[in-house]
Amino acid sequence: KQEVTQIPAALSVPEGENLVLNCSFTDSAIYNLQWFRQDPGKGLTSLLLIQSSQREQTSGRLNASLDKSSGRSTLYIAASQPGDSATYLCAVQSGGSNYKLTFGKGTLLTVNP
Amino acid sequence: DADVTQTPRNRITKTGKRIMLECSQTKGHDRMYWYRQDPGLGLQLIYYSFDVKDINKGEISDGYSVSRQAQAKFSLSLESAIPNQTALYFCATSLGGSRADTQYFGPGTRLTVL
Numbered sequence: 460k461q462e463v464t465q466i467p468a469a470l471s472v473p474e475g476e477n478l479v480l481n482c483s484f485t486d487s488a489i490y491n492l493q494w495f496r497q498d499p500g501k502g503l504t505s506l507l508l509i510q511s512s513q514r515e516q517t518s519g520r521l522n523a524s525l526d527k528s529s530g531r532s533t534l535y536i537a538a539s540q541p542g543d544s545a546t547y548l549c550a551v552q553s554g555g556s557n558y559k560l561t562f563g564k565g566t567l568l569t570v571n572p
Numbered sequence: 573d574a575d576v577t578q579t580p581r582n583r584i585t586k587t588g589k590r591i592m593l594e595c596s597q598t599k600g601h602d603r604m605y606w607y608r609q610d611p612g613l614g615l616q617l618i619y620y621s622f623d624v625k626d627i628n629k630g631e632i633s634d635g636y637s638v639s640r641q642a643q644a645k646f647s648l649s650l651e652s653a654i655p656n657q658t659a660l661y662f663c664a665t666s667l668g669g670s671r672a673d674t675q676y677f678g679p680g681t682r683l684t685v686l
Contacts, residue, residue, distance in 0.1 A: 490671045502677035562614035
């Protein structure tokens, strides 16, 4: 059974800092790994999707990497802003069932002005 | 307008009542999903549908049923609500058919069962 773990559970940083969120998964047979952002009272917003054959994806100040063999992914946020404050969720789409997303519990990020 | 909408956004009900949560999408996607999220836990899949005639149970389908009325509409029902079904419920859609199948989520329905 696929399990996804996110560390840390919560993170508070001053504005302008670069930061890294971590995600690990137990079964390396994945189709892809996705990072989502969740704001209070709103749904999840897809940030980045890395296919199993890829090593990283970038979107603006966000960079996500994938090391499938070790079961790890990182989300790097450059020059953090208060508007980045949200919960960040990692999810893997496992091979063999091309619909199922297994989610981690998330990292609650607070960026202080 | 939002691509994936859910109604109601908030609902308080009593134990034993029948509740229906509705989801509509304008993305033209075939695949639709229902998840629940509990505090401190990851999202768990309740039901999913790959097209109007295809409905499947997810991880935690007991106590729930679904109806896919059209490509754009997917409803979740709680036949007899119980307090441990208090949670945040999300509907999602995806195009399917590739290894880069991003899911798009609705804003969620906060359900409280007293």
